[in-house]
Amino acid sequence: MRFGRFEVHLFSAGVFKQDGGLMFGVVPKVVWERALKPDDRNRVTVPMNCLLVRDDRNVVLLETGAGDKLEAKWLDVWGIDPREHVLHKLKDRGIDADEVTIVLNTHLHFDHAGGNTVRGERGRPQPAFPRARYVIQRVEWEDALHPHERSRASYFADDFAPLERAAEFVDGEAEILPGLRVVRVKGHTRATQYLLLRQDGRTLFFSCDFMMSRHHLPLPWIPALDLYPMDTLAAKKELLPRAVAEEWLVAFTHDLPRFGHVRERDGKYVFEELAAQP
Numbered sequence: 664m665r666f667g668r669f670e671v672h673l674f675s676a677g678v679f680k681q682d683g684g685l686m687f688g689v690v691p692k693v694v695w696e697r698a699l700k701p702d703d704r705n706r707v708t709v710p711m712n713c714l715l716v717r718d719d720r721n722v723v724l725l726e727t728g729a730g731d732k733l734e735a736k737w738l739d740v741w742g743i744d745p746r747e748h749v750l751h752k753l754k755d756r757g758i759d760a761d762e763v764t765i766v767l768n769t770h771l772h773f774d775h776a777g778g779n780t781v782r783g784e785r786g787r788p789q790p791a792f793p794r795a796r797y798v799i800q801r802v803e804w805e806d807a808l809h810p811h812e813r814s815r816a817s818y819f820a821d822d823f824a825p826l827e828r829a830a831e832f833v834d835g836e837a838e839i840l841p842g843l844r845v846v847r848v849k850g851h852t853r854a855t856q857y858l859l860l861r862q863d864g865r866t867l868f869f870s871c872d873f874m875m876s877r878h879h880l881p882l883p884w885i886p887a888l889d890l891y892p893m894d895t896l897a898a899k900k901e902l903l904p905r906a907v908a909e910e911w912l913v914a915f916t917h918d919l920p921r922f923g924h925v926r927e928r929d930g931k932y933v934f935e936e937l938a939a940q941p
């Protein structure tokens with residue numbers, strides 16, 4: 664899809680299975696299972712979306728999926744197929760790893776940052792995109808390197824620790840390229856970042872896990888995973904009216920890889936997919 668001077672591609676680097684209760688927090692199962700049907704282990708299947716944004720000089724990759732470094736035990740727990748690697752998905756689109764100039768992660772959980780690195784010599788993890796700078800929120804980097812009891816299960820140091828030399832740390836809001844910004848938001852972790860692409864008066868918004876799918880548009884639908892749920896609520900209250908009023912083109916981290924608009928109907932936020940997907 665063309666978006667101003669950028670070419671934009673939205674795709675998933677495979678799916679993973681997440682405990683349904685973790686996904687929907689205080690929403691009772693009898694309610695959320697109408698939105699997403701759980702399997703016999705109470706898991707719901709969600710895509711791990713990536714966004715590719717390129718112009719004539721830059722190839723920007725937002726999110727890298729789960730990668731292929733996870734042990735068999737974790738592949739089973741999360742229902743991940745490592746063959747659905749972001750590198751293969753890029754190849755399908757004619758893009759080699761060394762063409763990527765900037766990698767952005769909304770945060771460093773394994774389902775967003777696993778493809779940042781691949782195993783190289785003697786199995787040692789190394790950057791998967793050798794020419795890229797990796798743009799990471801400094802606070803997220805610190806928190807990922809020093810996880811606590813409630814966050815530890817989501818971080819694998821092999822996904823990000825080898826990036827120290829390739830990393831470019833940002834604090835808060837930053838313009839990565841003219842028209843392309845990342846904005847820090849507290850909620851899912853202390854410092855996730857979402858993406859805003861602005862061109863010719865139009866805005867494209869790629870969310871992060873504080874609002875990971877269309878099912879998370881209703882204000883109380885907040886993952887139990889979120890470390891700061893009341894901040895998630897505040898961020899949704901601030902962003903959603905802007906998304907509606909300014910007709911943002913919206914995509915989510917864990918939803919079908921489709922663009923759409925957020926509309927307000929009878930006081931509720933709903934997602935309206937674009938009829939013709941690019």
Ligand SMILES: [Zn+2]
Pocket residue numbers: 772774775872916917
């Ligand atoms: Zn996630």
